[in-house]
Amino acid sequence: MTTHAQIEKTPTHIRGLDEVLNGGFPTGGLTLLSGSPGTGKTLIGLEFLVRGAAMGNPGILLTFEEREDALQRYASTFGWDTAEFQNKGLLSVIGARFDPNALISGDFDLSGILAILRLKTETHHARQVVIDAPDVFLRLLNNPGKERAELYKLISWLRDQNLTTLMTVKSDAAKSSRSEYDFLDYMADCVIQLDHRVVEQVTTRRMRVLKYRGSPHGRNEYPFAMTDQGLWIIPVTETQLTHIPLGKTIPTGVQGLDELMGGGYMTSSCNLITGTSGTGKTTFAASFSRTTTARQERVLYINFEESPASMVGCMLSPNIDLRPALETGLLRFLSVMPEAQGIEEHLIQAFRTMEELNPHVVIVDAISACRRMGSRNSAFDYLLRLIDHCKTLGVTILLTNLTDSIKDTQEITGIDLSSMIDTVIILRNVEQDGRFQRELSVLKARGRWHSNYVHSFQISSKGVFVATNHKAEVTIERE
Amino acid sequence: MLRLFIAGNAFNSRIAIENLSRLQKKHPNTEFLIEVVDVNSQPEMALKYGIYISPALQVIEPLVSGIVYGNLNEEKVLEQILRL
Numbered sequence: 005m006t007t008h009a010q011i012e013k014t015p016t017h018i019r020g021l022d023e024v025l026n027g028g029f030p031t032g033g034l035t036l037l038s039g040s041p042g043t044g045k046t047l048i049g050l051e052f053l054v055r056g057a058a059m060g061n062p063g064i065l066l067t068f069e070e071r072e073d074a075l076q077r078y079a080s081t082f083g084w085d086t087a088e089f090q091n092k093g094l095l096s097v098i099g100a101r102f103d104p105n106a107l108i109s110g111d112f113d114l115s116g117i118l119a120i121l122r123l124k125t126e127t128h129h130a131r132q133v134v135i136d137a138p139d140v141f142l143r144l145l146n147n148p149g150k151e152r153a154e155l156y157k158l159i160s161w162l163r164d165q166n167l168t169t170l171m172t173v174k175s176d177a178a179k180s181s182r183s184e185y186d187f188l189d190y191m192a193d194c195v196i197q198l199d200h201r202v203v204e205q206v207t208t209r210r211m212r213v214l215k216y217r218g219s220p221h222g223r224n225e226y227p228f229a230m231t232d233q234g235l236w237i238i239p240v241t242e243t244q245l246t247h248i249p250l251g252k253t254i255p256t257g258v259q260g261l262d263e264l265m266g267g268g269y270m271t272s273s274c275n276l277i278t279g280t281s282g283t284g285k286t287t288f289a290a291s292f293s294r295t296t297t298a299r300q301e302r303v304l305y306i307n308f309e310e311s312p313a314s315m316v317g318c319m320l321s322p323n324i325d326l327r328p329a330l331e332t333g334l335l336r337f338l339s340v341m342p343e344a345q346g347i348e349e350h351l352i353q354a355f356r357t358m359e360e361l362n363p364h365v366v367i368v369d370a371i372s373a374c375r376r377m378g379s380r381n382s383a384f385d386y387l388l389r390l391i392d393h394c395k396t397l398g399v400t401i402l403l404t405n406l407t408d409s410i411k412d413t414q415e416i417t418g419i420d421l422s423s424m425i426d427t428v429i430i431l432r433n434v435e436q437d438g439r440f441q442r443e444l445s446v447l448k449a450r451g452r453w454h455s456n457y458v459h460s461f462q463i464s465s466k467g468v469f470v471a472t473n474h475k476a477e478v479t480i481e482r483e
Numbered sequence: 484m485l486r487l488f489i490a491g492n493a494f495n496s497r498i499a500i501e502n503l504s505r506l507q508k509k510h511p512n513t514e515f516l517i518e519v520v521d522v523n524s525q526p527e528m529a530l531k532y533g534i535y536i537s538p539a540l541q542v543i544e545p546l547v548s549g550i551v552y553g554n555l556n557e558e559k560v561l562e563q564i565l566r567l
Binding site for chain 2: 098100101102103105106107108109110111112113114115116117118119120122123124141144
């Protein structure tokens with residue numbers, strides 16, 4: 005086996021970023037971060053230095069845009085005490101601003117900046133440097149050729165000093181203004197692009213690594229968010245090898261259903277209940293929730309359809325009392341309107357709640373509502389990452405899906421997730437002899453035997469009952 | 484009182500020094516107090532006064548304080564700020 009020399013990396017300790025970069029920024033190299041205003045460039049730089057300082061690695065922030073006190077206030081909103089790091093010599097902020105009243109007479113260069121950078125890196129023994137928005141300052145030179153020459157000089161110096169550098173540059177896809185800095189893309193070892201876009205009135209943030217010299221890296225666009233603790237980039241596990249295999253069988257909580265599919269759901273599996281409106285999807289989900297919490301296992305119920313109070317009330321009718329589990333904290337609701345935020349915020353909210361609760365089961369009711377997070381693609385992005393995250397942790401997932409017509413139920417999810425789903429149960433209301441008959445079929449149950457028949461079921465004040473005999477009427481007493 | 488920030492032997496820094504001494508010769512009756520600071524050997528001075536660009540001429544007193552960036556090749560600008 006041949007071993008390839010891996011280039012040395014400096015971890016950023018920013019959530020998810022090291023995973024995308026396969027370790028971190030290139031040590032002693034230049035990482036270029038471009039993006040339009042407000043995409044989070046300064047924040048990435050700041051967090052890189054703050055996280056580094058917290059690990060005892062001194063860093064320098066040279067900013068041409070922000071005032072030092074403004075940066076300090078900004079950092080404090082993420083709970084970072086930059087003043088404390090500065091006192092300890094672990095962080096040094098240089099706010100390079102140009103006196104607006106200054107006169108200009110003849111040529112000049114950036115030797116002053118280099119001298120200051122040298123002083124700072126030497127006194128603090130800093131190995132990591134963030135240069136924020138040098139383009140703002142360089143424009144003062146009012147000469148594109150000279151701008152390039154000065155920037156080249158600065159980068160060469162940073163390289164000679166073997167400093168791990170992150171440089172932010174503004175970009176605007178709509179304008180050609182960026183083109184004069186295009187040469188930077190060639191000089192940099194690693195180029196990261198940030199953007200935020202509005203899809204169907206919902207804003208989402210995306211990150212993409214355009215280039216990483218001498219290193220593999222994630223090539224997709226990754227959603228990311230600014231949380232109250234800093235940035236969070238959400239990669240998808242590159243391989244599915246980290247997924248925990250399907251485990252033991254656990255009951256569905258619906259009488260008769262377990263017998264139709266080899267004993268119930270399997271742990272670490274992803275299960276889907278699909279059907280048109282009023283077919284009983286939420287009742288199945290609530291039944292599963294109740295039976296899981298009865299075993300003292302924890303359930304996170306992500307509800308895009310109704311408020312916890314309304315759902316708990318409705319479920320009392322089929323005799324599913326969710327209140328005891330809510331009181332003991334075994335059941336936690338996460339109810340949020342899909343259009344309230346972008347998919348990254350939705351994901352982070354879910355991941356955070358999962359961190360706090362450490363659930364055995366995650367229920368999403370209903371995934372069809374996820375389309376309202378923006379588009380079909382947004383729904384796919386959200387669910388893919390959520391399922392991936394759950395499967396990596398070995399959490400059992402139950403999804404419900406609302407379809408518009410019976411025909412659509414054949415499509416399974418409508419969001420192209422079928423390959424990730426282990427069990428599919430279809431619920432139907434079929435008109436027969438002047439009344440609606442509830443029918444259920446197990447379309448798929450990966451790795452297990454399952455019934456191929458259509459079964460009838462009933463929801464009554466005593467719960468849900470599925471007839472295990474093919475096409476047999478459920479016989480239960482009517483009240 | 485003037486403070487001229489230069490960067491070692493850099494081209495523009497040399498020109499700035501030449502331009503300033505030419506101005507001195509042109510106005511023999513005016514007293515110039517010039518402190519020359521090399522940012523390369525005294526970077527802490529550059530940091531203290533926020534000099535990120537060089538050369539830079541700081542006008543301290545008795546005139547209204549101000550700053551001129553560049554190699555000072557425009558005599559008129561210089562004369563204007565120094566009230567000559």
